Amino acid sequence: MxxxxxxxxxxxxxxxxxxxxxxxxxxLLTAGxxxxxxxxxxxxxxxxxxxxxxxxxxxxxxxxxxxxxSRGRPVRLRxxxxxxxxxxxRRAREAFDLAHGGVLLITDAHDVVGEEEAAGALVELMxxxxxDVVVVLxxxxxxxxxxxxxxxxxxxxxxxxxxxSSYTDEELLRIFVGVAxxxxxxxxxxxxxxxxxxxxxxxxxxxxxxxxxxRALFQACAARQARRIxxxxxxxxxxxxxxxxxxxxxxxxxxxxAGSALAE
Numbered sequence: 001m002x003x004x005x006x007x008x009x010x011x012x013x014x015x016x017x018x019x020x021x022x023x024x025x026x027x028l029l030t031a032g033x034x035x036x037x038x039x040x041x042x043x044x045x046x047x048x049x050x051x052x053x054x055x056x057x058x059x060x061x062x063x064x065x066x067x068x069x070s071r072g073r074p075v076r077l078r079x080x081x082x083x084x085x086x087x088x089x090r091r092a093r094e095a096f097d098l099a100h101g102g103v104l105l106i107t108d109a110h111d112v113v114g115e116e117e118a119a120g121a122l123v124e125l126m127x128x129x130x131x132d133v134v135v136v137l138x139x140x141x142x143x144x145x146x147x148x149x150x151x152x153x154x155x156x157x158x159x160x161x162x163x164x165s166s167y168t169d170e171e172l173l174r175i176f177v178g179v180a181x182x183x184x185x186x187x188x189x190x191x192x193x194x195x196x197x198x199x200x201x202x203x204x205x206x207x208x209x210x211x212x213x214x215r216a217l218f219q220a221c222a223a224r225q226a227r228r229i230x231x232x233x234x235x236x237x238x239x240x241x242x243x244x245x246x247x248x249x250x251x252x253x254x255x256x257x258a259g260s261a262l263a264e
Contacts, residue, residue: 004065008058012178013171014051020162021059029066039159040068040134041126043109043148045141046164049210053105055164056136060103069134071102079112079139088121096125096133103134110143119151126157169199172206172214179218185225186246194249195221201254217253225251 008018027038040063044052057074064072077095084090095104112118126135137158139147148155167175173196177187187195198217199206205213225247232239 004058004061008055008062011051011054012174013167014055014164017051017055017162017164020160021055021062024160025062025066028063028068039157041158042136043144043158043161044136044138044164045144045161047140047166047210049212050164050166051211052138052164053107056103056105056138059136060105060134063103063134069102074103074105074136075099076105076107078107079109079118079137082106082112082121082125083115083117086117088124092121092125096129099133100129101132103136105136105138107138109137109139109147111139113143113147114150116151119147119154123151123154123157126154166207167211167214169196169206172199172211175211175214176218179215180222180247183222184245185222186242188246188248191247191249191252194252198252198254220253221247221251224253 005022008021011018024038024042028040031038042059044056046052053076060069060074061072063069075095075098077092081089081091081095083092106122122135126133135158137144137148141163145161148158148161173192176195176199177192180187195217199214202213202217228248228251229239229244
């Protein structure tokens with residue numbers, strides 16, 4: 001439990017999300033498993049790459065750690081898979097069955113705006129599994145919120161809507177450094193300055209504060225570093241450990257390089 005909360009606290013930004021989740025868990029723990037408390041079902045709204053699915057996984061693990069579910073690993077289902085030929089799909093029924101005792105993460109809710117069958121299927125399945133499956137519905141803010149507001153019966157089943165804000169440029173840089181540190185790569189200040197410039201230069205790509213894109217930028221940097229080191233070794237240069245584990249400014253793609261790397 002403590003390690004899970006520490007993992008949540010260590011995530012960059014999202015202070016409102018952390019507060020909302022902590023408050024929700026406290027309410028659930030106070031109420032206990034036996035009814036009467038707040039709904040365990042949640043809606044996570046935000047742009048791609050803002051940490052929704054990562055936090056959903058932590059929420060699933062926390063529910064299990066608190067004894068509010070019997071399993072921690074969530075099952076995933078795309079909202080577009082809820083219906084097949086106008087009826088509840090076999091895939092959706094299987095996903096709810098697999099999630100028995102735990103959490104079902106339904107992604108891309110914005111893709112089913114205006115689809116009455118999808119809302120009806122979700123209401124039906126949540127009704128059939130109301131005691132044994134916790135649903136976390138994820139989607140982009142505008143589309144997913146419209147999907148819920150168009151279907152009050154569905155919206156009423158969720159205990160809270162949690163908004164995920166886009167990352168700032170500073171937070172994206174912190175994510176970049178954190179990803180590098182996970183693989184024992186140092187990012188000195190001079191390199192951080194160039195990474196910050198690359199993020200600013202690709203403002204359209206990072207407009208939604210996209211964590212996925214900054215990880216793609218890191219992968220591009222790591223690939224350039226590997227090629228640089230390979231060239232040094234071939235030239236006969238003897239490298240120490242620090243040189244092997246440091247990203248240099250020249251490892252960061254320029255505006256054109258970063259753009260092409262992130263588009264892959």
